[in-house]
Amino acid sequence: xxxxxxxxxxxxxxxxxxxxxxxxxxxxxxxxxxxxxxxxxxxxxxxxxxxxxxxxxxxxxxxxxxxxxxxxxxxxxxxxxxxxxxxxxxxxxxxxxxxxxxxxxxxxxxxxxxxxxxxxxxxxxxxxxxxxxxxxxxxxxxxxxxxxxxxxxxxxxxxxxxxxxxxxxxxxxxxxxxxxxxxxxxxxxxxxxxxxxxxxxxxxxxxxxxxxxxxxxxxxxxxxxxxxxxxxxxxxxxxxxxxxxxxxxxxxxxxxxxxxxxxxxxxxxxxxxxxxxxxxxxxxxxxxxxxxxxxxxxxxxxxxxxxxxxxxxxxxxxxxxxxxxxxxxxx
Numbered sequence: 001x002x003x004x005x006x007x008x009x010x011x012x013x014x015x016x017x018x019x020x021x022x023x024x025x026x027x028x029x030x031x032x033x034x035x036x037x038x039x040x041x042x043x044x045x046x047x048x049x050x051x052x053x054x055x056x057x058x059x060x061x062x063x064x065x066x067x068x069x070x071x072x073x074x075x076x077x078x079x080x081x082x083x084x085x086x087x088x089x090x091x092x093x094x095x096x097x098x099x100x101x102x103x104x105x106x107x108x109x110x111x112x113x114x115x116x117x118x119x120x121x122x123x124x125x126x127x128x129x130x131x132x133x134x135x136x137x138x139x140x141x142x143x144x145x146x147x148x149x150x151x152x153x154x155x156x157x158x159x160x161x162x163x164x165x166x167x168x169x170x171x172x173x174x175x176x177x178x179x180x181x182x183x184x185x186x187x188x189x190x191x192x193x194x195x196x197x198x199x200x201x202x203x204x205x206x207x208x209x210x211x212x213x214x215x216x217x218x219x220x221x222x223x224x225x226x227x228x229x230x231x232x233x234x235x236x237x238x239x240x241x242x243x244x245x246x247x248x249x250x251x252x253x254x255x256x257x258x259x260x261x262x263x264x265x266x267x268x269x270x271x272x273x274x275x276x277x278x279x280x281x282x283x284x285x286x287x288x289x290x291x292x293x294x295x296x297x298x299x300x301x302x303x304x305x306x307x308x309x310x311x312x313x314x315x316x317x318x319x320x321x322x323x324x325x326x327x328x329x330x331x
Contacts, residue, residue: 031083067093088131102145159194
């Protein structure tokens with residue numbers, strides 16, 4: 001029987017990759033430095049030694065090639081898990097992801113599917129250079145045929161990655177860089193996948209719904225605890241899968257509380273929060289007792305280290321928005 005181990009997120013991802021490759025010989029891993037060096041964040045450490053060069057492959061520094069090869073592998077029966085070193089480098093591969101991976105099932109009338117996963121570090125907060133802290137999940141959530149998954153803890157990273165690898169269609173798996181080694185959690189290597197397309201309720205509440213995902217959940221949960229001290233009972237929802245969206249869980253929560261704040265570090269304009277707010281306005285409007293507010297990143301390129309924290313939503317801004325919603329005010 002497997003035992004629980006205290007793991008950080010990057011270790012939980014590594015564990016899930018080991019489990020998936022052990023259980024399914026069709027799973028292969030590819031990307032820049034994933035074999036010899038174990039990946040830039042060491043998420044693939046030990047895979048090459050255990051499974052060999054035919055299943056763990058270093059590629060050239062060419063994201064278009066990585067995405068294109070993965071589509072070809074997936075179309076011919078393999079289950080590639082491709083690593084893009086940082087989300088800011090994924091744009092070169094978008095032609096393959098949008099024009100081919102997402103369309104392969106519809107193009108062939110389901111004769112072919114595309115069971116591939118693209119893993120990439122996601123989000124700001126580690127004082128990295130330009131292109132190393134992107135939060136552009138809305139680009140992929142807009143594309144029909146792509147799933148977009150963002151874990152927020154080691155345990156969910158393990159279960160959601162197993163589910164993504166087993167999924168018959170392409171999944172963009174965004175791993176919050178800020179959480180890679182900052183949080184430890186007990187994880188059991190039992191091979192059990194968590195459900196895709198589902199939100200997770202991290203905290204029950206009656207007065208207010210706080211909706212977030214990825215690294216921003218850290219500040220969201222801290223804000224909920226602070227609000228509780230001030231007499232506001234906040235429910236916290238981890239979206240986890242941005243596309244397809246678990247609308248039922250979100251609608252049920254807001255229908256209960258009547259108040260909602262959405263938190264994300266992606267830029268505000270046309271961000272995922274706007275889509276969620278529109279969904280709730282359409283389906284839970286009778287329960288809403290105040291306008292839905294968003295606490296988001298700014299409409300600018302994520303700044304360098306000195307100003308990076310000023311870009312990210314913080315506990316104070318979340319609490320400020322929550323108090324405004326509870327008082328029926330605008331920010």
